[in-house]
Structure formats: structure tokens, C-alpha cells
Amino acid sequence: MAIPFERLGWLFVRYGKRVYPDWADPLLFDWLQTLPRGALLLDLGGGTGVLAAEARRERPDLRLVVVDPAVGMLKHAGEGVDTVVARAEELPFADAGVDAVMLGEALHHFQDPKQALAEAARVLKPGGRLWIYDFDPRRGLGRWVFWGERLLGEPANFYAPLELQDVLSSLGFSVAFHERGGRYVLQATLLLG
Numbered sequence: 001m002a003i004p005f006e007r008l009g010w011l012f013v014r015y016g017k018r019v020y021p022d023w024a025d026p027l028l029f030d031w032l033q034t035l036p037r038g039a040l041l042l043d044l045g046g047g048t049g050v051l052a053a054e055a056r057r058e059r060p061d062l063r064l065v066v067v068d069p070a071v072g073m074l075k076h077a078g079e080g081v082d083t084v085v086a087r088a089e090e091l092p093f094a095d096a097g098v099d100a101v102m103l104g105e106a107l108h109h110f111q112d113p114k115q116a117l118a119e120a121a122r123v124l125k126p127g128g129r130l131w132i133y134d135f136d137p138r139r140g141l142g143r144w145v146f147w148g149e150r151l152l153g154e155p156a157n158f159y160a161p162l163e164l165q166d167v168l169s170s171l172g173f174s175v176a177f178h179e180r181g182g183r184y185v186l187q188a189t190l191l192l193g
């Protein structure tokens with residue numbers, strides 16, 4: 001990891017939510033309302049739990065787990081949220097035991113995002129739900145973020161939403177996405193087997 005996430009937890013606690021545009025909030029909140037009561041929801045690359053905190057406010061009944069390799073990020077996760085030190089490419093969860101997975105501003109930081117998505121498909125139950133927020137490296141703000149992260153030495157493994165849709169379709173998901181100004185929210189459902 002070129003960005004020293006281990007030492008940047010304080011920064012994400014203070015400013016992490018500002019990365020997300022206002023229009024993404026209702027898409028997250030509406031999606032959260034579709035999850036079954038008491039659902040197990042993983043926040044992959046969840047860092048300090050910025051999204052998990054939103055999920056807890058909206059749906060206090062959910063079982064929330066933030067997964068991240070950086071202990072320096074996880075130690076800031078708030079109350080009511082469990083943490084697991086792991087890479088998304090090797091999830092320490094059994095097959096088909098998870099109701100939902102979210103990834104906020106995280107997928108492009110992974111060394112192998114395709115493997116992480118395959119892992120998400122493995123741990124999700126049939127009918128399980130996926131929510132992703134990320135940047136389109138070919139449009140608007142996404143272009144700048146792409147080049148900035150390349151310069152910082154990050155993996156910068158960005159997918160354009162149509163490419164991500166193809167990868168997820170091949171893993172058995174049905175997919176819909178909303179894009180604005182080089183940022184997108186993608187929602188997917190793992191089709192029944």
C-alpha cells in the first residue's frame with residue numbers, strides 16, 4: 001500500500017464521509033432498507049467504518065462487520081460494529097453465509113479487485129446484495145483521482161462501471177448503476193443458483 005492507511009485513521013474519521021457526494025446517500029439508504037431484518041453486512045476495505053456508521057444509523061438491527069488489513073484504520077470503527085483484519089481477496093468467512101456486502105471508495109485500492117469480487121460472490125447467499133461506490137477513471141473527477149493515485153503509487157485498479165458490470169455479470173450478479181461526473185454507485189444482486 002503506497003498510501004499509509006495504517007497511520008491515516010484520524011484523517012478518515014474527520015473527513016472520510018466528505019468523499020461521498022450527497023446524491024450517493026439516498027442510494028445507500030434505500031439499498032439498506034432492502035436488506036432483511038438482522039442481516040449480516042460486510043463493509044470491505046471499510047477502513048474506519050465510515051459507511052458502517054451510516055448503516056448503523058439507518059438500520060440498527062443489522063450485524064455489521066468492517067473488513068480491512070489496516071489495524072490503524074479499524075481501531076477507529078465505532079460501537080456496534082465488529083472488525084476483522086483481512087484482505088478482501090481472502091475473506092475469512094464461510095461460503096454463502098453473508099446477506100450483503102458494501103465497498104465504498106475501496107475496490108480500486110485492492111491489489112486484485114477481481115479476486116475480491118469473486119470472494120464477495122463466494123460468501124454471499126443466493127439473492128445476496130452488493131453496493132459499490134467508486135470512480136470512473138475515464139470521466140470527470142474520476143480521471144483526476146486515477147492519475148493522482150497512480151502518482152502516489154497506489155494500485156489504481158479502477159473499473160469503469162460498464163467493465164465492472166461485465167465482471168459482476170460473469171460472477172452471477174444482476175447489476176444496475178448510476179453515474180454522475182466520474183463517480184458511480186453500483187448495486188447488484190447475486191442471482192439464485
Ligand SMILES: C[S@@+](CC[C@H](N)C(=O)[O-])C[C@H]1O[C@@H](n2cnc3c(N)ncnc32)[C@H](O)[C@@H]1O
Pocket residue numbers: 001005012016017044045046047048049050051067068069070073086087088089103104105106109110111112
Ligand atoms: C480510501 S480507504 C476507504 C475506507 C472506507 N471505505 C471509507 O469510505 O472511508 C481504502 C481502504 O481500503 C483498504 N484496503 C487496501 N487494500 C485492501 C485489500 N486488499 N483488502 C481490503 N481492504 C484494503 C485500506 O486499508 C483502506 O482502509
